Amino acid sequence: MNEAEIKERVAAFLGEHDPGGDRLAFLRARFDAGLAWVWFPEGLGGLGVARELQQVVERELSGTPQINTGVQGIGLGMAAPTILAFGTEEQKRRFLRPLWTGEEIWCQLFSEPGAGSDLATLATRAVRDGDEWVVDGQKVWTSGAHHARWGILVTRTDPDVPKHRGMTYFVCDMHAPGVEVRPLRQITGEAEFNEVFLTGVRLPDDLRLGEVGDGWRVAQTTLMNERVAIGGAPVRRGGGMVGPVLDAWHAHPELRTHDLHQRLLALWVEAEVTRLSGTRLREQLAAGHPGPEGSGMKLSFAKLNQALSGFEVEFQRDLGYDDWAFRRSEDVDFYGRGPGYRYLRAKGNSIEGGTSEILRNIIAERVLGLPSEPRVDKDVPWKDLPR
C-alpha cells in the first residue's frame, strides 16, 4: 500500500464516521478500520503495511478525536508490542483494542526494591496452583499504576536455575484481590509512580504471556520497545525540550547573556543532530535495515533534556517552584508546568527505562562488540545469589 492508497482509505473512513460524534465510538471504529497502528496485522488495529504510513494517517486524522499518549504511554509503547510478539490470538483480541482506545490503561510491573538495573534478580514469586498462579512480592517505580486496569508483570517461577532462566511473564489483573497500589511522592512533589504490593494474587494461566521460564526473553522485547518509545519519537526542528527553552528565550530578551547565548547555540546544534539521527533511524527501519542507532536514542534524549532544562532554570533565574503540593499525576508531561518542574522531572530521564549507564553497557557490548565485565552471577542458581 502506498501513500495515495492509505489516504483514500482514511478518506473513506471519514466518510462513514463522524469525528464530531461520540469520541469513544470514533476511536473504536478507527481501530476496527485498521487505522490505529497500520503496521499491526489486520483485525488487530492495523493493515499489515509499512510503519512509515502511520505518519500519513496521523496527518490525515489530526483534527479528529485523539488517544491520550500520556496516560496510555506504557500500554502503547511497551505492552502492545510485547502482546503482539508473544500473546496468543485470544490475548491479542482481548487486550489490544481497549489498550489502544484508552478504555484500559496499562502499567509495567518490572522493577523491585532489590532489582532495578539488575532486573533479572527479581524476587516476586509466582507459584502454580492448578489453572492459576499465585503471586507474592513487591514492585516499585510503577508509573501510572493508580490508573491501570492491567499490568505487564515479570515474576520468578523457578528459583533453582540461574536467574535469567527462571522467570515467567504475565498480564496482571490490577483489580484482582491482593493488589495494593501505594503512591511514591517524587522530587517534583507529585506522585507519578507507585509501590505495588502483590499478596496472594491469583492469576489464571491464560494471563501468561509466553512460555513458563521464558520471561526474560519476553521482557527483552518490552525493554527494547521501551527505549525506542522513550527516545525515538519523531520531533520537528526546534521541538522536544528545546521548544520551551526557545520560547522562553524569545519571550525574555532582557535575560539573555553572551555566555548563555553560546551555550544555547551549542545545545540547539546537539538537539538538531539528535533529531536528524532519529530521522535517519526511521528511514533505515522503513527500508528494512534497522540500524543500531536506536540504542543511542534514549541516551541522547536523557542527556539533552537534562542539559536543556538545567539551562532554562539558569536562564529564567527563577529559583522558585510553581507548587510543591502532593498530587497524583494524570499523565506524564515532560514539557508541562514550569522550568523548575522540567529540571527536576528530567532527572528521571537517565534512570527510568534503563539507566544511562546500563544503556552505555548495552551499546558497548552489543553494538561495539566490546567484552563484558567478568560476571559472578551468570551460572549460579537464583536461590544461591547473595541478596
Add this chain to the structure above:
Amino acid sequence: MTLLYSEVEEELRAAVRGLLADRCPPAAVLKRIESDPYDLDLWKTLAGEIGVAGLLIPEELGGAGASASEVAVVLEELGRAVAPVPFFTSSVLATQALLPTGDALLGELAEGRTTAALAVSFAASPYRPLRGSSVRIEDGRLSGTVTGVAGADVADVLLVPVDGDLYTAEGAAVELVPSLDLTRPVATVTFERARARRVGACDLAAVLRSGAALLASEQLGVAEWCLESTLAYVKERHQFARPVGSFQAIKHRLADLWLDVVRARAAARNAVADPSPLSVAVAQSWNAAVAVHAAEEALQLHGGIGMTWEHPVHLYLKRAKAAEIALGTPGDHREALSSLAGVPGPE
C-alpha cells in the same frame, strides 16, 4: 530527500576503499609525510580509473555529472585514510568555484590531468571569505598575498577570487609553511603583478559554504577511523589480565563517542541532501568537533603508543584539528546559527 546511502554510493565507496587499502595504508602515509606528502600516483589512479576528479563536473564537460552525496562518500573514505591527495582542494573547492563559469579548464580537471587550487585561506569561511587575502587587481595584473592556502603546492593552476570575479594567474610564488596537518600542507601564495585571466564571476561565500558542507563528510571519515581503530585496540590490549575494553570506564567513553559519530553521520548526510546555510552550519559545528574529540579519545585510549610518531593516530589528530579551523570554526558556524535558526543574542 534521504539521509541513507544509495547503492551507487556504496559501490563507489567500495571501489575507493579497496584502492586505498591497497595503496594508502596508514604506514605508507606515515612514510611519505616528511619528504613528499602528496601521493600523486595514487591520485592518478583515483582520478583516472575511478574517476573521482570529475564527479561534480557535468557530463558534457567531460565529468561524471554526479551529485554532492557521491562526492561525500569519497570524502568519507579519504578521511578514513587521511589520504594525501588533492581531491578536496582541487575536485571540490576549486571545481565548485569554476563550475558556474563553464570554463574549458573543467575538462582538464575532470580527467585529473590538471589539478587546481583555490587561492583562498583554508581558514576563511562563508562568513569571512577573504580572511587572509590581500590580493587586488590592477591593469589585468594580480598583486598581494594569501596565507594558509591548502593544495597550492601541488596545483597546476591557481584560481584567484577578487572582487566577485575568478582569475587564473601565472607566476605566483608558492611557499610552503610548516603545517599542522602533514597530509594537507598549506602555503603562502604571493602575486607580484602576476598576469591574470578573468574566468568568470565567483560567489566565494557560496563556494566555501558548499565546501564546508562536504568537509563534514571527510571529518566523519576521520572520526570513524579513530573510533574503529580504538575499538580494535582495546579489544586486543590486555591489562590486569583482561582486555582493556572490558572496563566500564573505557566502554562508556566509547559508547558516548559512538553516539557522537552516529549523529555526525546524520549531520553530514543532511548537509549534502539539503545544503542550506542552516544544514551546513549544523554539520560543521558538530562534525568538526566530533572529529577532533574522536582523535583525542583515540590517542588517549591507545596509551603511550598513541603518543608516538610510529602510530598513525597523530595523522588523524592533525587532520582533524586543522579541519576544525578550516572553512569556519565550530564557533563561527554556531554564531551563524544565531540568525539562521532564530536564536538571537543579547540585545
